[in-house]
Amino acid sequence: MQYFNDKPVNFFESSVHAAKLLNVSVGAVRNYISGKSHIEGYRFEKMDSIHTYDIDPELYNIFSEEHLSIKSLLLKQCREKTIARNKQGVKRICQYDKEGHFIKVYDSIAEAQNELHLQGNISHVLSDDNISKSAGGFQWKYDNGDYSDIAPLKNNGKAVAQISSSSGKIIAKFESMAEAERKTGIDHRQIWKCCQGLHKTSGGFVWKYEEE
Template identity: 35%
Template sequence: MVAVIDTVAQVGFTEDEVNEMVANGVGFIYVITNKINGKKYIGQAKDYRKRRREHRNDLKGKRHHNKHLQRAWDKYGENSFTFEVIAVVRCSMLDDAEIHYIAHFNSFEQGYNRTTGGDGARGYKHTKESKAKLRQANQGENNPNTLLTDEQREIVYRDTQHTDVYWAEKFGVKRKAVNQVRLGKSGTHVTKRINNEEGFFHSAHLARLEAKEAGVNRSAPKPVAQIDAITGKIIRVWESAYEADCEGCFHNAPISRCCNDKQKTHKGYRWQFYNGEESFYTGEAFVNRTAPKPVAQIDVISGKVMRVWESANKAHREGFNKVAISKCCNGKRKTHGGYRWQFHTQEETAG
């Protein structure tokens, strides 16, 4: 028997309600329903708006990962399908919730779901055709795990100018195959010979040996701090980026990019690896550039402000184009829809 899921809202939500819930960082269970035959597809998402957009774009582009749903879309047409949020749950319960609702609507046996839900491919069965393709793709030169030759191992181990990806593409192997050589874990008969005869160690190999000698577990999870983008105050310290992904409706990859200075913010917060000190964060506070900016709709003739919109996105929902509005506000376009547009400040309202 499937356990009851702890939902926090009723079935069916308005667009504004969904927007508010996305901002508050919760997970969604949604359903795509074929109005003609009643068949359903159940899915999960941390950002429902983004996931719905991806489904629509893939279905319209005839490249959706679910061939059964794609064929039905092509047969019945876009207007025969509805998208709806049916439950809001804690992110840590998304897998269980998806399993529950797939079973509840029987969308695995009599719908478009190809698995029984959750994180993975439980219940999925490869067709004979797909099995044959997989076998062919992993034979001989097509095998992505093809090993490097001793000559190639020596080249990648000695090289200090190019990335793992560069050599992986050049030699037609996976990046991991190159990385394992550089770490001294693969092709050891080659790397040890270079170490012993020339005293040369690749930097990745040397770092691994030094960490091992110091008793440092390089694969251990690193705590990450979730930081308020405006004040620089620590909101919460997570055991790892993965924990924030599972429990907090954030995403592992962008958190990692923030911590490695490749991205500024994720979901309105700054992120850094945490060193155990409350005052470790020394970065300057900055304005969250992703926050909505009010825009003023201005009469071209009189220059009078006709209306102040909460954001360009709000005006977009009322028939204007947010991209065109943004171009006007940034001086790349003069008018849109017969009006001038500019960012609106509180000082202008007070004046």
């Protein structure tokens, strides 16, 4: 149930249904319900199944359109916080799902990692030379006030070949740079730089994408 100034304005069958009509991600809806995210004047409440028996289906099939446009309010609120935060010299970060849908803004990397209990290193994702664009199953970028959806996460699991720098012969092939790092101990970011032509060798070897 969606409330405005503590008055019920819209009933949704599920979080997925709410996300579709509100034009936000399912994760964002769940954050509203749990109280992790807040939009001034609005609150969301998860209804127990027993309470839904009191809902008149015909009445709640008619949606209050004005209260479905909360995304603009959310983004305006985020922009205002970003401007204030940037003046203090602290960088905020944006969280997106793998499909590129905006979820939430965090005041810092530490706040995001603590709240979500992430094992992935967000700071590496935000650096320029990282080949993976996700951490903890999410995409991340520094907050610049633009909360439109971003490109979906692409699979960077290209096969790579490990080549002798002296003979030019292929030593081994790996299904991905992650596998190459696990089996050789050579940092996947250095392997990527070699495949991109930024370095001649990495770990004493030449590296190329297998299709090359």
